[in-house]
Amino acid sequence: MVPVGGIGVMLAGAAGAFLVCALAALVTRRRLGWVATMAWWGLLWWLVVIALVTLVPANGAPGVVPAEGRLPTCSWDLGGPAPEGFWVFDGGQRLLNTVLFVPAGALLVLVVSRWHVGWLLAPLGILALAAYSAAIEWVQLELARIDRACDVTDVVDNVTGALLGFVVGLVLALVLRPWRHRRPAR
Template sequence: MVPIGGTTWMLLLAAAAGCCCLVVALAVGRRMGPVAGTAWGGLLWSIVVIGLVTLLPPVDHPGIVPASQHQTSCSWDIGGPSPGGFWIFGGGQQLLNALLFVPAGLLMTVAFSRWRAGRLLVPIGFLLLASYSLGIEEIQLHVARIDRACDVTDIIDNVAGAGIGVLLGLVLLPVLRPWRGRGRGAARLSP
C-alpha cells in the first residue's frame, strides 16, 4: 500500500519541490542571468510536478490494489476512457494531460536556447519529454499499488502539450533573449 496520495499530498510535495527548485533558479540565475535561472528552476519544478501528478495515487490511502485486478496492457483505445472524446484536447483529463507538459516544453526551449547548440538541444529535449511521458505510462502499467491506468491517449496528449510548449518557447525567445545574461560563454541561438 502507498501511504500517501491525493491532491493534498501532491500540493504539499509540489510546494516542497518548488522551494528546492527556487534555490536552483537563484544559483543558476547568478551565473547565467535571471531568464536562464528561471527557465532551469522552472523546468526542474515542472518535471517534478508532472511526476507527482501522474505517479501518486489519485486518492489518499487507496488501500491495496491487487495486481490481479490491475490492467495487464496499455489501453490502445485512442480517446481512452476519459470523458470528452479526443482530438487534441477534447476535454477533462486530456486537457489536463496536455497542459501539464506545456510549461516543461516552454521552459526547456528557453533553457536550451541559451547556447548555439540549442538548435540540436531543443529537439533532443522534446524527445526526452516524450520519453518521460512514455516512462510514466509504463510505471502506471506495471505498478498496481499506485492505482493508475496506462493509456496511449495520455502519451499523445502529453507530447502534444510539450510540442505546444516548445512552439510557445520559440515564439517568446526574441522577447526573453536567454542568451543575454551574466557569465562568459553566453551565446545567442541564431534565427
C-alpha cells in the same frame, strides 16, 4: 501501510519542490543570469509537478489492487480507459494531459536557446519529454498500487502539449532573448 495520496499530497510535494528550486535559483542566478536560472529551475520544478500529478494516487493509495483488477498492458484505444471527467480538472483528462506538458516544452526552449546548438538540443529535448511521458505510463502500468492506468493516448496528449509549449517557448525566447545573458568564455 498508511495510504498516501490525493490532491493535498500533490500540492505539498509541489510546494516543497518549489522551495528547493527557488533556493537553488537564488544561488545560481548571478552565474547563469535570471532568464536561464528561471528556465532551468522552472523546468526541473515542473518535471517534479508532472511526476506528482501523474504518479501520486488520486484519492489516496487504494491499498491492494487485485491482479484481476489491473490492466495487463497499456491501453491502445484512442481515449484510453480513463473516464471523460477528471478529478482535478473539469476539462477532461485529455486536456489536462496536454496542458500539463505545455510549460515543460516552453521552459525547455528557454533553457536550450541560450546556446548556439539550441536548435539541435530543442528537438532532442522534446524527444526526452516524450520518453519521460512514456516512462510515467510504464510506471503506472507496473505499479498497480498507485491505481493509475497506462494509456498510450496520454503519451500522445503529453507530446502534443510539449509541442505547443515548444511554440510558446520560441515566442518567449524571441522576447526574453536568453542568449544575451550568456557569460563569455574565460
